[in-house]
Amino acid sequence: MKKMFIAIVCILVAIPLGVYAFVHSKPFGALPKGERLERVLRSPNYRDGSFQNEEPTTLMVQTDKGGGQGRFKTMWNFVFGKKPEGRVPQEGEVTLVKSDLRGLDPQEDVYVWLGHSSYLLQLSGKTFLVDPVFYQGSPVSFVNRMFPGTDYYKPEHMPEVIDYLVITHDHWDHLDYRVVKELRTRVRHVVCGLGVGAHFERWGYAPEQLIELDWNEEAPLDEYQALTPDSTEARVVCLPTRHFSGRGLKSNQSLWASFLLETPSLRVFVGGDGGYDGRFKRFGERFPNIDLAILENGQYDKRWAQIHTLPEQLGKEMAEMGARRYITVHHSKFCLANHPWKEPLDNEQQAARESGKDLVVCQIGEIVKL
Secondary structure, eight states: HHHHHHHHHOOOOOOOHHHHHHHGGGOOOOOOOOOHHHHHHHHHHHEEEEOOOOOOOOSSSOTTTOOOOHHHHHHHHHHHHHOOOSSOTTSSOOOOOOOEEEEEOTTOEEEOOOSSTTTEEEEETTEEESSOOSSSSSTTTTSSOOOOTTOOOOOOSSSSEEEEEESSSTTTTOHHHHHHHHHHGOOOOOOETTTHHHHHHHOOGGGGGGGETTTTTTEEOGGGGTTTGGGGGGGEEEEEOOOOOOOOOSSSSOOOOEEEESHHHHHHHHEOOOOOOOOOHHHHHHHHTTTTEEEOSSSSOOOGGTTTTOOHHHHHHHHHHHHHEEEEOSSSSOOSSSOOTHHHHHHHHHHHHTTOOOOOOOOOOOOOEO
């Protein structure tokens, strides 16, 4: 009985210690501290102990009388509850093109979708890698697995030099610890929202590599300076979106963002994740000559309608923003919601018809010339 009691005590002590060690391990990153924390505390977007959306936002909205669920209960039911059919494609349903991304023609402007919200842009000879997730999109490998046939691309397939690694926010399906660790020596600059740089510094990136911005701040894209007389005007503008952040137990300590990339050849909007609000109309008025806008489409649910775009809102976003062309992402690689996996592909076509805007549709890995 004494040995059994000691064993039970040891187990009860070991479990919380193990959980503590797990959530404080390197993949979970770090919270802002020091000068970075002081900058966070000065931000007009940081109030009452966390970053806030421009408009009041509820993460989990009640969908019927008495039918609302909290965040953790919703996640529990999603992971362990009964799954409707069609959420995950069968083998071979998602098509992928195996392209040579290390041999891109530097004279061409191209876009390459890598599944979900990961994509590669080459603009005026410089490379932008956005939200690369190639290994896993959650803290543990058995949750949120990639769809069959979508896991081909890895860091070794990326160009030898990544001029700008762009991270829209620090959720696991947008920021893959193993990927950014393996790319570290090939990345020249990291573009991210305020506070996200704390993760990168813990993972071995130098402070001078980080372009860490608050909403409506901008920075020059210095890699363009030697290219053309107009290249000194190349810049990145950090813009709001309507979402949230966090890799561990404490949420909203780093900023979620969208970005406008102004390069010598094209002006590209990187939308990130976020629910619909008035920002699309404001962006269209503020930046009337956007050549390409990349918008979230997929992983939606009425319960989180304020933090992800619903199908019926996608065409409205396109029309209000007024970009020349659109591409949608955030689909076809992970199942993070209970809609059929193919539904976002139909939604983008419907949105293009409703808005009258040009839509670029491509396969994962396909090199699209812009």
